[in-house]
Amino acid sequence: MRIRLRWIALTILVLSLAVWGFSGFHRGWSKSTVTEMKIDEITGLEYPVTINSFVFGLEMLGACVLITCICFGASFAFKKNTN
């Protein structure tokens, strides 16, 4: 159980860092949409285009790191397998 919890903690940490990286290391809150600015050719006006896309934010990364710490900490509650 001790080793299994540590593996779970490591997996959560690696996966969350990977997802955060794929989201572009976004340092703000999570987003459910992404707004891009485009330019109207005739008027020259900049206008927003909203695309539905999930961006992994720092609060999600923080939550994953917290779960990792809990799993890792909990692993010490179990005895070492002496066999």
Next chain:
Amino acid sequence: MRLLRLKKIQTDMINNNFSGWTLCAALAVFCSAKINADPIVFDFKDPKKVNNALFLLDAPLESISGTATGISGTITFDPEKPAATKGKIVLDASTLHVDNPVMKEHMLDKGWMDVANHPKIQFVAEKFTNVKVDGSKIQAKAVGKFSVKGVTKKVTVPVTLTFLKGMLVKRNRVPGDLLVLRSDFTIKRSDYEINPGNKEEKVSDEIEIKLRVAGAAPTGK
């Protein structure tokens, strides 16, 4: 040729010729119509959602930026008298958008924008001052009333108008003119009773607004 025609008109006038007088009267009417051309009414309702307002709040702990696209309203513009420009730009408050869904819910909620009870944000331009014309571009200060969340304040904001004559056909395939309006200005949320004095470390009191809109005036109307 023109001189000869004018001379004939003159001769006809002298001879009290009816057709000459008629032509002269028609010319006079045409000229006066040109001089006193009616101002053009531009409609800012935009189904393509190009018309937009951006807002930015830069607080010490957090920077929030968002958009809004539910723009409508009309502006009466006379290319010969830009100072006489008047009109109203209305924003549907429910179209205010930030990318974070929880933040958006809070923003539209009763504690902040209270969109259910105050569905419209509007600017009514009453007069234009300090008008500077540079070709098709007109820079001015728009004096008017800005209403947010049921609070109306008199404001003066810088505006840049660009009159694009005959360009509507390129955009909407309908003959007509376009009027592009750009305006950057700042308001204080405390002035408009938007949760005044609360959470200023995360939601700044000053709201920077960038209005980017274009109005259409089809000539066939």
